[in-house]
Amino acid sequence: MLRFSFEQLASFVAVAEKGSFSKAALSLGKDRSTLHQHVGNLEIDLGITLFDRSGKFPKITFEGNSLLTQARHILYHAQVLQNSGDSLAEGLEESLTIYHDISLPISVIEQVQLAVHQQYPQTQLHWIHRGRAESMDALAEQHADIAIVLSKGSGVLPSKGLTFTNLGYLPFSFFAHKDSVLAQQTSCNLEDLEKQQQYTAENYLEVELGNNTKISGRIATISNIDIILSLLKQGGWALLPNHFVSSSSYVDAICKLNINFMTNDGRWSLILLTRNHQSTGTVQRYAIEQFKAAFKVITQ
Incomplete structure (x- = not known):
């Protein structure tokens, strides 16, 4: 059985941080006499003196300072527990797991x-970098709540049981x-590219790209x-x-090639997947809307 209360710990921490009973009482919205009582009772319950009160302002003792960090941790975790309970009572998800392709811009994340x-x-939020097939499997097996994957290709829809939203088309270049x-x-023409080392991202081999x-x-x-960006220092494309490339540390070292058989950058879409029969939670719906908003900015 605990011999102290959370109110006593909160008063102790507040006095230690504010440096006076008056300021601590103001920060907690309580009377100064109430804090004096809480701290005094805590000292009795623990059998130690937490503050030296001989001066104008209370000075934390060696024993008090030894317990201060632990008291803060207890109060922090108690608050986390209460907030988690409130979230569950409101039907909010404790966590969301998002599987995503390597092409998902860090700015969106x-x-x-x-x-x-x-x-x-x-x-x-848990961000897990995986390929298209593994991400879709994770959704089906309920290991993931959302998956951001590359579109398979023209006219190819995701597997049954999954709902998709086309987030937008990202430009690709050589x-x-x-x-x-x-x-x-x-x-550069096709023959130029054929003669040089080519590096391909593993995830791109799962789609037509x-x-x-x-x-x-x-x-x-x-x-x-x-x-890949690092290996390009040795040649190849x-x-x-x-x-x-534009957001990497290699932005000044890596350049876009002028390809004579392409007049514009290539584009490939990223799609957002969820389960068809999934009961979409409040936070998940909010996250999906944030993905859409973020892509409107970068693909406009």
């Missing part, structure tokens, strides 16, 4: 994370290191785009999302 945290601070042979050319752009006789499959 940041925007959705911030918006959800501000609106529903007790809901934890990139190489600025010091490479390809970057020195005023324009990757399979239709196998051009070189030497193709290396890489699971991480950052690794890669088809990459424009936003990934």
